Amino acid sequence: MANLNHLQQLESEAIFILREVVAECERPVMLYSIGKDSSVMLHLALKAFYPAKPPFPFLHIDTTWKFKEMIEFRDNRMKELGLELIVHTNQEGVRNNINPFDHQASYTDIMKTQALKEALDLYKFTAAFGGGRRDEEKSRAKERIFSFRNPQHGWDPQNQRPECWNIYNTQIHPQESIRVFPLSNWTEKDIWEYIKQENIPIVPLYFAKQRPVIERDGNIIMVDDERLQVKGNEVIEHKSVRFRTLGCYPLTGGVYSYANTLDEVVKETLGSVNSERTSRVIDYDGQASMERRKKEGYF
Amino acid sequence: MHDVLKFITCGSVDDGKSTLIGHLLYDTKKLYADQVQRLELDSRVINRTQGLDYSLLLDGLSAEREQGITIDVAYRYFNTDARNFIVADTPGHIQYTRNMAVGASFADCAILLVDATLGLLEQTKRHTRICSLMGIKHFILAVNKMDLVSYKEDIYNKIIQQYLEFSQEFPMNSLVCIPLSATIGDNLSVLSSNMPWYQGSTLLHALETVDVSQTSFETVICPIQRVNRPHAKYRGFQGQLLSGTLHVNDVITLYPSLVKATVDAIHVGFENREFATQGENVDIQFKEHVDASRGQVIVKGDGVKSATQFQATLLWMDDQPLEVGKVYTLKCGTRSVSANIMSIKHKIDIQTSAHLSAKMLEKNDIGVVTLSVTHPLVFTPFDKFKGLGSFILIDRLSHMTSCAGIIHYDLYRSSNIHPQSLSVDASLRAQLKAQKPMTIWFLGLSGSGKSTIANALDRRLYQEGFHTMLLDGDNVRLGLNENLGFTTSDRHENIRRVAHVCKLMNDAGLIVFASLITPSHEDQYLVESILGENVKIVYVSTPLEECIRRDVKGLYQKAIDQKIPHFTGISAPFDVPHRAHATIDTSLVTIEDAVEIVYKLIKDK
Numbered sequence: 001m002a003n004l005n006h007l008q009q010l011e012s013e014a015i016f017i018l019r020e021v022v023a024e025c026e027r028p029v030m031l032y033s034i035g036k037d038s039s040v041m042l043h044l045a046l047k048a049f050y051p052a053k054p055p056f057p058f059l060h061i062d063t064t065w066k067f068k069e070m071i072e073f074r075d076n077r078m079k080e081l082g083l084e085l086i087v088h089t090n091q092e093g094v095r096n097n098i099n100p101f102d103h104q105a106s107y108t109d110i111m112k113t114q115a116l117k118e119a120l121d122l123y124k125f126t127a128a129f130g131g132g133r134r135d136e137e138k139s140r141a142k143e144r145i146f147s148f149r150n151p152q153h154g155w156d157p158q159n160q161r162p163e164c165w166n167i168y169n170t171q172i173h174p175q176e177s178i179r180v181f182p183l184s185n186w187t188e189k190d191i192w193e194y195i196k197q198e199n200i201p202i203v204p205l206y207f208a209k210q211r212p213v214i215e216r217d218g219n220i221i222m223v224d225d226e227r228l229q230v231k232g233n234e235v236i237e238h239k240s241v242r243f244r245t246l247g248c249y250p251l252t253g254g255v256y257s258y259a260n261t262l263d264e265v266v267k268e269t270l271g272s273v274n275s276e277r278t279s280r281v282i283d284y285d286g287q288a289s290m291e292r293r294k295k296e297g298y299f
Numbered sequence: 300m301h302d303v304l305k306f307i308t309c310g311s312v313d314d315g316k317s318t319l320i321g322h323l324l325y326d327t328k329k330l331y332a333d334q335v336q337r338l339e340l341d342s343r344v345i346n347r348t349q350g351l352d353y354s355l356l357l358d359g360l361s362a363e364r365e366q367g368i369t370i371d372v373a374y375r376y377f378n379t380d381a382r383n384f385i386v387a388d389t390p391g392h393i394q395y396t397r398n399m400a401v402g403a404s405f406a407d408c409a410i411l412l413v414d415a416t417l418g419l420l421e422q423t424k425r426h427t428r429i430c431s432l433m434g435i436k437h438f439i440l441a442v443n444k445m446d447l448v449s450y451k452e453d454i455y456n457k458i459i460q461q462y463l464e465f466s467q468e469f470p471m472n473s474l475v476c477i478p479l480s481a482t483i484g485d486n487l488s489v490l491s492s493n494m495p496w497y498q499g500s501t502l503l504h505a506l507e508t509v510d511v512s513q514t515s516f517e518t519v520i521c522p523i524q525r526v527n528r529p530h531a532k533y534r535g536f537q538g539q540l541l542s543g544t545l546h547v548n549d550v551i552t553l554y555p556s557l558v559k560a561t562v563d564a565i566h567v568g569f570e571n572r573e574f575a576t577q578g579e580n581v582d583i584q585f586k587e588h589v590d591a592s593r594g595q596v597i598v599k600g601d602g603v604k605s606a607t608q609f610q611a612t613l614l615w616m617d618d619q620p621l622e623v624g625k626v627y628t629l630k631c632g633t634r635s636v637s638a639n640i641m642s643i644k645h646k647i648d649i650q651t652s653a654h655l656s657a658k659m660l661e662k663n664d665i666g667v668v669t670l671s672v673t674h675p676l677v678f679t680p681f682d683k684f685k686g687l688g689s690f691i692l693i694d695r696l697s698h699m700t701s702c703a704g705i706i707h708y709d710l711y712r713s714s715n716i717h718p719q720s721l722s723v724d725a726s727l728r729a730q731l732k733a734q735k736p737m738t739i740w741f742l743g744l745s746g747s748g749k750s751t752i753a754n755a756l757d758r759r760l761y762q763e764g765f766h767t768m769l770l771d772g773d774n775v776r777l778g779l780n781e782n783l784g785f786t787t788s789d790r791h792e793n794i795r796r797v798a799h800v801c802k803l804m805n806d807a808g809l810i811v812f813a814s815l816i817t818p819s820h821e822d823q824y825l826v827e828s829i830l831g832e833n834v835k836i837v838y839v840s841t842p843l844e845e846c847i848r849r850d851v852k853g854l855y856q857k858a859i860d861q862k863i864p865h866f867t868g869i870s871a872p873f874d875v876p877h878r879a880h881a882t883i884d885t886s887l888v889t890i891e892d893a894v895e896i897v898y899k900l901i902k903d904k
Contacts, residue, residue, distance in 0.1 A: 004578045006303045006383045015580040016524075016539045023525040023593055023633070047568040048580065052529035134374045141373040160371065162397050162616045164404040164433075164703040167630050167691045171698035185385060187376045 007194055014041075014182035015048040016166065017145060018129070021180050022055055024170040025127035028180075029120075032058040032085070034070045035246045036202050037131030037183060040191055043200045044182065045129075046081070057084040059119055059128070063111040064089060065100055065248035067224050073203045088119035100250040101229065111248075117153045120177060127170070127178045135187045145184045151175035192266045206265060208242040208257040219253035244269060303383040304506060307402040307435070309426035310412025311391035315443050319412065319481035320375060320386055323503065326488045327377050372402045381507040391422060396429060396649070396663035397616040400703055403433035404689075407511035410439045410502075415448045415478070419461045421650045427469060428649060432612065432665065432705065434685050436472040437509050441502060445494065446480040452496045468652065470682070475505045516684050518600030519543030519551065522632035522677075523593055527582055535566065535582035536591060538633065541686035543600060545581070546574040553589065554596045555605035555675040560585040594634035596677040602684065605675040606709030610644070614665050617694060617701035621660035621668075624791030626825045627701060629672055631690035637673040637828035638692060639795065644668060660702075669710060673828045681705035695824055728808035732766045736805040738798075738830050739897060742817035742876065743839030744868045745854055746846035748885035748893070752839065753812040755894045760810065760901075768804050770797055772815035785865045787819075794822045798829040805833050810901065818867045820874045835900050838879035843868050845886040 004012060021028050030045060032038050045054040060074060078085040090098075093110045100107045120128060134141045144163045149155060161169055172178060183191075195202060212223040214234040221228070222243075223236050228250060230236060241254040242265065259265045310316040375386040387402035389395070391412075403409065409430040411423050427438070440462055448454045459476040466474065477486055478497050485491035488503040500508070520541040527535035545551070549562045565572045566582035575581045583597065596603065615621050621640060629638035644667040646657035660666045681688030692701045729736050739756070741749035750771055757769045775797055776783065783789040794817060801811045817823055826834060846868065847855045858866035865871045881900055883893045 003576055004302075006301060009303055009578065012539065012578050012580055019524045019537055019580070020633075049527060050566060050569050050582070051533065051535075052527050135376045141375065142371045157371070161700045162401045162703065164401055164691055164700070165685070165689050167632075167689065169630065169691060169693050169698070169700045171628070171693055173698065185374065185376070189378075 007190060007197060010183075010186050010190055011044065011047075011194070013166070013185065014044050017168070017180065017182040018045055018048040020168055021127050021129070021170065021178075022049070024168075025178065027123070027125050028056040028127040028129065029059045029086075029123065029125040030054070030056055030129040031116075031131070032060050032074070033131065033246075034060065034066070034074045034203060035131070036191055036195060036206065037133065037186075039200050039202050040186075040194055041129060041131045041183060042077075043198055053081075053083065057086050057123075059086045059088065059123075059125075061112060061115045061119065062087050062089045063115070063248050064094060065111070065227075065250060067203075067205055067222070067246065067249045067252075069205050070203055070246055073201075077201065086119070086123065088115060088122070090115035090118060099227070100248055120153065125177065126172065127180055129180050129182060131183050132179075132181045133186050133188070133191075134184050143181065143184075145181050146170065147179040147181065148172065149177045149179060153177070155179075189270055192262075192269060196262050196266065203246060205243045205246055207260045207262075208240045208265075209260065210238050211241050211254070212236050213239055213241055213254065220255065221252075222249055222254060224249040301382050303385060304408060304509065304511065305385045305387070305406045306408040306410060306506065307387045307389060307399070307406035307430065308410045308412065309389065309391055309399060309423075309430065310414075310443075311422060314391065314412040314414045315481040316391065316412050317388060319410075319441070319443065319479075319487075319502075320388055322481050322484055322487055324375065324377050326484065327379055327503070372398050379503065379507060384506065391426065393422075393425065393649070394663065396425075397614065399426065399429050400433055400614050400616070403430045403435055404703060406430075406435060408437040408439065408506070408509050409435045410441050413440060413442050413458055413462075415442050415444045415454055415458065418454075419458050419465070423462070424465055424651075425649050427466060428647075428652065428665075429614070431469040431471075432614065433703070434681065434689070434705075436470060437511055438466075438471055438474045439502070439505055439509075440474065440476040442476065442478045443481050445478045445485060446483050450478075450485075450493045452494075455497075473509060475500060475509070477502055477505065516542040516602070517544075518602045518684075519545045519549070519598060520603060520679070520684070520686060521545065521581065521583070521597040522634065522687070523591055523595050523597065524633050525593055526591075533584070535584050536597065537580070537582045538597070539580050540575055540577055541632075542577050542684065544574055544576045545583070545597075545599065547572075549599055551597050551599045553591050554598050554603055554677040556591075556595065558589060558591075560587050560589045560591075562586075594632075596632065596634075596687070598677075603677060603679055603687065604709060605677045607673075607675055608641070608669065608671045608710040609676075609678070610667065610669055610707045610710060611690075611704045612647075612665060612667050612707065613660060613692070613702045613704045615660040615662055615702045617697075617699050618662055619694060619697065619699070619701070620662070621664075621666070621702070622788060622791075623659075624788040624795065625821050626695060626791075626828060627692040628695055629670075629676070629690050629692055629704075631676055631678060631706075632687050634676060636676055637824070639671050639673075639791075639825070641669045641671055667707075678706050678709070680708055682707075696820055725806040725808070728806070732808045734765055734808070734810060736808050736810060736833065737901065738801040738805055738811045738813060738834045739837060739901065740801075740817070740826055740830075740834050741812065741814040741837045741839055742823065742879075743841065744843060744846045744873060745816060745866075746849050746851050747839040747841035748883075748890070749814040749839045751890060752837075752883070752885075752893045752897065753814045755890055756897055757812055759894060759898065765810055766808060767810045767812065770800065770811060770813045772797075772813075775800075775815075790818070791822060791825065794825055795829070798826050802830055802833075805830070816867050816873070818871065818873045820877065823874070823876050835880040835897075836876060836878070837897055837900070838876050838882045839885060840875075840882050841885045 090111055098107055098110045132140055144160050146168050213220050214236055220241055240258050242257045243254045259268045308316050373388045377384050387405050389399045389402035411426055413423055442455050442458050455478045478494055479486040485493050486501050488501055490501055521538045523536050524538045527537050547562050550559055552559055563586040564584040565575050567575050567579050623640050627638050629636050643657050645654040646664055646666040648655055679687040688706045690704045694701045741753050743749050757767050760767050780793050783793050797813055801813055804811045857863045858869040867873050881896055
């Protein structure tokens with residue numbers, strides 16, 4: 001593939017994977033988290049099957065704590081493209097009022113991991129595309145592009161199927177499923193460069209704007225609605241901030257910035273001294289937390 | 300925009316492989332501050348060495364960190380002003396040969412790490428062999444830990460001399476040798492003043508400049524992945540162009556059917572194109588209506604063939620050893636077919652390259668085999684073109700990826716025996732007999748009543764004027780298969796031969812009744828894969844207790860007395876088939892009713 005440049009090679013690999021899964025797997029779905037990686041994945045899906053629409057639905061696991069702008073962006077985008085969107089929320093979690101403030105440790109498990117497993121079981125999806133990249137985190141660096149899950153959605157990192165050349169084995173037993181990561185070999189830099197090159201729409205939260213924020217435990221948290229309880233020593237200030245990753249607003253730290261164009265964001269991000277996962281509050285619960293969560297079925 | 304180099308690092312734990320990559324990442328400033336902080340924190344927690352332990356950046360999984368070794372393949376990303384890099388970091392111990400093969404299949408260049416304090420060891424030879432097998436043509440010999448041998452030139456020279464001699468048997472397009480120290484950083488990104496006698500490339504420079512572009516293979520090869528049908532009037536054949544350049548109006552050939560078609564339109568992404576080149580994902584429409592589907596290959600030019608028997612080298616990766624005669628699913632390009640290992644020519648001693656005789660291949664073994672597939676496979680010899688010369692075998696029961704394989708050539712007998720397009724074909728023969736040829740395959744325990752039903756049915760059809768034939772397992776073993784015993788592989792072979800005889804007789808227009816125990820799922824799959832739609836499986840499910848009670852031939856008593864080994868039901872397992880067109884328990888139904896059930900099956904078709 002020497003005649004293709006770096007981004008073209010990554011795009012080519014990803015589209016090949018998307019088509020391969022659609023050709024071989026019974027019931028695929030694309031996880032759509034509304035973030036920049038999901039936006040890239042959606043764009044690749046549009047390209048891969050053009051002039052047809054992507055022949056699978058999109059699944060969003062809504063914890064009910066996402067930024068309002070994310071939900072708005074999601075609904076507009078899906079409507080505009082005429083795609084099938086499935087939104088799933090763990091209703092039992094909602095009934096028990098599971099929230100990121102009172103249930104720090106179990107919140108992610110109940111509202112994300114359990115909700116995802118519930119949705120995959122409910123719709124009997126056999127393969128789910130995820131936007132995970134190997135450069136994000138150490139345990140991801142070892143995950144195959146095709147990652148097999150047992151009927152309980154568990155991942156066994158010690159017993160991964162060998163993945164040779166680009167010949168993917170998609171065979172599974174009933175109730176087993178595959179998580180497929182077409183962006184495995186992309187870096188954060190590649191994602192931004194591709195968004196720019198292809199002019200891919202992304203959630204405005206990635207651009208700096210005056211937003212109401214508080215500082216909590218060293219993180220800049222946006223006060224997206226009244227559910228965020230401001231503590232005694234905290235003050236809501238309006239500051240120019242943007243977000244490097246998007247998730248549940250109480251768990252997503254922003255950065256002070258004036259970068260409000262793609263070029264500026266890319267320049268700031270790529271010159272940054274911190275890796276993107278530091279803006280995710282959940283990563284701090286223990287050295288090997290990501291690997292543990294993935295074994296339990298987290299994406 | 301520059302390109303990307305995918306490379307692999309080979310060496311064992313103590314060679315400082317992870318330290319080397321960690322240090323490279325550090326030098327190219329691809330470490331964010333929080334990763335550096337965590338690195339410093341981890342170094343303190345685990346404390347294998349003094350100071351910064353660069354290797355901790357790479358050993359990702361916590362189990363591995365605890366054991367202090369890299370078990371799996373980890374991928375790392377960094378870039379310089381000249382190039383983007385993806386590193387596959389793999390374990391070097393012999394028990395992780397398969398992990399190294401996975402990394403090597405992904406890479407275009409290999410860094411082989413040698414510990415200067417130990418000299419050239421067998422393991423470097425093994426790593427070279429695995430990388431070469433998987434298709435790598437560019438090598439960098441990194442002689443590490445030069446700081447521990449006082450940077451002596453003669454030690455370095457001796458190692459590279461030995462390596463140059465050893466490596467002659469492998470096809471290499473480039474080989475660069477570099478003395479360095481991963482811990483200190485000598486010759487990683489800047490030439491070291493500790494070794495003024497070395498004036499070659501630094502490691503980073505070698506990586507930035509190695510030219511891995513392949514000699515161009517101009518034949519257009521595009522395996523069809525799927526058919527895109529947004530609406531009734533659009534039929535786009537989607538796939539990745541593995542080689543060549545395809546233009547609108549080109550006349551292509553579909554393999555293996557050899558049907559020709561003219562390219563009407565090419566889509567790449569949202570664009571309508573006049574042409575597409577190697578590496579691009581295309582959506583092709585033809586002017587003619589062509590009946591093509593996934594697994595067929597769009598070809599323009601020479602060098603592509605189809606065949607059903609091959610010589611291939613396998614790198615075995617499964618805990619379950621390779622068995623001769625067992626049926627696997629072979630995936631090559633976008634084509635999946637049933638494959639059967641006919642023989643193991645030899646096993647290759649991974650250290651010395653000596654050929655050893657072998658009855659089976661176990662995990663991490665490399666062996667040369669002959670194999671046959673049930674449908675013609677479109678291929679290119681691996682050393683000519685990797686894209687259609689590589690394959691995997693998948694275990695049909697566990698679904699494990701059992702091996703990585705490369706095709707050397709098709710076998711004389713299959714390439715020279717072209718399927719004769721006879722003027723009288725199978726359907727004409729069938730017409731003459733006014734019947735639909737098929738095979739009714741009765742399977743079940745010894746004494747379950749298979750042959751009794753088959754015999755009764757054969758008589759009935761004969762009386763009605765049908766042309767039939769009965770193949771009984773016992774009788775076949777007295778003639779055609781008299782050279783076979785009852786080991787697992789002999790039993791596979793027994794089944795394979797009988798299934799092919801059935802196929803020939805079906806082609807001759809006959810209705811065939813075959814009655815064989817067919818004990819394993821593999822055997823049952825084999826029957827289906829050979830006979831396809833023309834077989835009806837009848838499972839005679841009479842319970843074991845009833846079969847023992849009947850014991851018509853007195854065999855069960857002998858087996859219970861241990862006078863017969865491997866007796867199905869007693870000392871060998873019987874797998875209940877996953878699917879059967881009919882299931883008959885002769886302890887519950889009469890022979891007349893059983894015959895009626897199968898008779899309907901034949902008439903329904």
